[in-house]
Amino acid sequence: MSSAGTTAHVLGPVDQIPLGEGRAFGVGGEQVAVFRLRDGSLRAVSGVCPHRGGPVADGTVDRQVVICPLHQHAFDLTSGCSTTGAEPLRTYRISLDGEQNLVLRTAAV
Template sequence: MSWIDIGHIDDIPLRGARVVKTPVGCVALFRTAETEIFAASNTCPHKGGPLADGIVHGQSVTCPLHNWVFDLNTGAARGEDGRIATYPLRLTGGRILLDGDAVGKRCAA
């Protein structure tokens, strides 16, 4: 894996999100707890809603357009037939590191 430093965890509000541009399109970073963060596609497969504008709760995000709920661990939609891509990341000293190989090759975790 090729890790890319994309910012500090404090740049993302608790239970909030931010968007970074990558070769696979916009990736949303979701901060679900003090030291817990997930990376996933920013686009809802249902109607293209911007997931970073959705509600972050537990380890999930709810699409702001039609209330589809996505598990940020797996990308699976709860109760719906849909999925979003998720991407590997890690925290090191408060810095968010995104797997550049995954976002560069359109591979989802």
């Protein structure tokens, strides 16, 4: 699926991510962390911490920030910017389709 310079990747049902948690997905050779926040909203960022390669999807998450489980670097889930001085995470557009599947959009190559 693609349109206007983006490619859509269907990741599967939203229910595979419990509320308040994240999961890692392989997309186009990269790891992406997708979070289903307690309010039901979705966020997607790079799945690997730029500091030392920590698994971002396994981090502690609240409604705005995820904290890498290895060295406690914090990242804003909307902008990807670090609040603790690490390099930023890439952000992705994530949504649901009509069948409640996660759809991640990446820039077409």
